[in-house]
Amino acid sequence: MSIERNNVLPAQKELERQQEFIDSIRKQNDAYAKETGRQKKFYSLAMGCQMNAHDSEKLEGMLTEMGYVATQEESEADMIIYNTCCVRENAELKVYGKLGWLKHYKKEHPDAIIALCGCMMQQDSVLQTLRQKYRHVDVVFGTFNLYKLPELLQTRLESGRTVYDIWQEHRETVEDLPQIRHFPYKASVNIMFGCNNFCSYCIVPYVRGRERSRQPQDILQEVKKLSADGVKEIMLLGQNVNSYGKTLEEPISFAKLLRMVHEVEGIERIRFMTSHPKDLSDELIETMAELPKVCNNLHLPVQSGSSRILQEMNRHYSKEDYLLLVEKVRKAIPDITLSTDIMVGFPGEEEEDFLETLDVVKKADYSTAFTFIYSKRTGTPAAVMENQVPEEVVKERFSRLLETLDDGIHRLHEKLLGQTVIVFAEECSKQDSHILTGRTEHNTLVHFAADQTDIGQFVPVKLTENKTYYMIGERVTGE
Numbered sequence: 001m002s003i004e005r006n007n008v009l010p011a012q013k014e015l016e017r018q019q020e021f022i023d024s025i026r027k028q029n030d031a032y033a034k035e036t037g038r039q040k041k042f043y044s045l046a047m048g049c050q051m052n053a054h055d056s057e058k059l060e061g062m063l064t065e066m067g068y069v070a071t072q073e074e075s076e077a078d079m080i081i082y083n084t085c086c087v088r089e090n091a092e093l094k095v096y097g098k099l100g101w102l103k104h105y106k107k108e109h110p111d112a113i114i115a116l117c118g119c120m121m122q123q124d125s126v127l128q129t130l131r132q133k134y135r136h137v138d139v140v141f142g143t144f145n146l147y148k149l150p151e152l153l154q155t156r157l158e159s160g161r162t163v164y165d166i167w168q169e170h171r172e173t174v175e176d177l178p179q180i181r182h183f184p185y186k187a188s189v190n191i192m193f194g195c196n197n198f199c200s201y202c203i204v205p206y207v208r209g210r211e212r213s214r215q216p217q218d219i220l221q222e223v224k225k226l227s228a229d230g231v232k233e234i235m236l237l238g239q240n241v242n243s244y245g246k247t248l249e250e251p252i253s254f255a256k257l258l259r260m261v262h263e264v265e266g267i268e269r270i271r272f273m274t275s276h277p278k279d280l281s282d283e284l285i286e287t288m289a290e291l292p293k294v295c296n297n298l299h300l301p302v303q304s305g306s307s308r309i310l311q312e313m314n315r316h317y318s319k320e321d322y323l324l325l326v327e328k329v330r331k332a333i334p335d336i337t338l339s340t341d342i343m344v345g346f347p348g349e350e351e352e353d354f355l356e357t358l359d360v361v362k363k364a365d366y367s368t369a370f371t372f373i374y375s376k377r378t379g380t381p382a383a384v385m386e387n388q389v390p391e392e393v394v395k396e397r398f399s400r401l402l403e404t405l406d407d408g409i410h411r412l413h414e415k416l417l418g419q420t421v422i423v424f425a426e427e428c429s430k431q432d433s434h435i436l437t438g439r440t441e442h443n444t445l446v447h448f449a450a451d452q453t454d455i456g457q458f459v460p461v462k463l464t465e466n467k468t469y470y471m472i473g474e475r476v477t478g479e
């Protein structure tokens with residue numbers, strides 16, 4: 001099914017080709033709407049990280065151009081698309097669970113189209129399972145050919161057969177895909193794809209391919225367009241932004257890219273993730289300290305506090321290196337907040353290794369953290385390591401980790417009580433439209449009562465209550 005490499009057209013032509021499929025499906029969908037008085041609907045679900053969320057915005061953009069309208073109700077959708085994740089086993093189990101439900105749905109709605117894409121589809125074992133047990137799926141593609149959705153859908157509509165198209169590696173970066181943005185005032189921008197780090201537990205390099213940086217001009221053009229559309233906050237995305245630009249024909253550092261993005265008028269806040277501790281340069285720290293629009297908040301995943309485990313993880317830094325880095329960053333930017341990713345139960349983790357992790361948590365003073373239980377991923381080096389840690393031990397460590405984190409984060413936020421901070425109001429609460437949610441420059445999540453006209457604005461809020469992972473505040477008026 002997959003197209004040979006030498007047949008692939010240059011990116012611009014490929015985009016035009018997909019546009020023809022978009023137009024053709026649009027015609028069919030418009031005709032359907034005219035005949036039935038009902039527009040076809042799509043339900044889109046992005047699992048996993050911000051990369052996937054961002055990719056789904058592009059899938060949704062294409063579907064909208066094809067004449068489908070979005071629905072939040074899966075049970076009324078004509079087109080269902082899951083952008084899957086496989087970083088941990090739970091993510092995969094969720095997809096299989098949903099596919100079980102979809103089997104019944106498809107019986108009642110035989111014309112509904114079910115599409116699966118994203119990281120999980122890059123694994124042969126998954127494709128085999130789908131072919132054997134989940135034959136009600138209609139379109140399957142991976143992470144390298146997302147832009148082909150219109151063509152694959154058209155092929156499915158014409159042939160009536162399941163279409164599989166999975167590439168093993170990256171070919172073209174197709175720029176300028178249509179996109180539906182979930183927030184009007186903030187947006188994510190991919191600056192690079194893939195990962196070269198091969199941390200021994202992680203499946204991402206296998207399913208997202210080798211690291212590729214986008215051209216700075218393309219990134220800038222996208223940021224300028226977003227700014228013209230009213231976006232004020234930009235999140236630059238990459239698995240390891242610190243190695244951005246190193247392999248471009250004209251190499252450029254991430255810090256230089258930040259300077260260029262900083263120049264874009266209308267953009268008021270810049271964030272980025274993720275920053276691998278092994279490559280965090282002095283140039284980047286100085287640039288963050290210097291540029292006012294770059295938020296004083298850094299996501300610096302530690303994974304473990306044990307130097308021995310870090311080595312087994314292939315992370316290329318020790319506990320001491322990490323803590324020195326934290327010290328250096330705090331010295332250059334005293335008010336910076338740090339967040340992190342922590343994993344518990346990596347093969348061979350002993351109680352003393354875990355205590356080192358707790359020690360780092362106490363010393364680094366994180367303002368928030370994403371915590372994970374190690375999940376064995378077939379094909380990664382860690383999957384065949386001996387001494388996998390028993391589940392009860394991992395669970396017990398995990399709850400101790402959460403307790404330590406909660407304590408530290410609560411204490412950190414306690415110091416903010418009574419302060420007036422500037423919050424970028426992002427949206428209103430789903431339960432109560434008078435409650436707005438936003439973030440400070442330091443990435444503190446704040447809920448406060450205010451008028452909806454505040455959405456998209458930077459507003460002063462006095463922090464009155466500490467809920468550990470978020471804070472409650474009062475909108476300050478008359479300033």
Ligand code: SAH
Pocket residue numbers: 087088201202203204238239240274275276301303341342343372373374375376377
């Ligand atoms: N590129 C980013 C992380 C991307 S994956 C970085 O290096 O920091 C997000 C997080 O998922 C990782 O930081 C790690 O904590 C977690 N993770 C990755 N593989 C995992 C696995 N096999 N089991 C449990 N957690 C995992």
Ligand code: SF4
Pocket residue numbers: 195196197198199202203204205239240276
């Ligand atoms: Fe996975 Fe490591 Fe790459 Fe992050 S840097 S995506 S954890 S391999």
Ligand code: F3S
Pocket residue numbers: 047048049050051052084085086087119120204207208
């Ligand atoms: Fe992200 Fe999951 Fe893929 S974390 S890169 S969606 S495996």
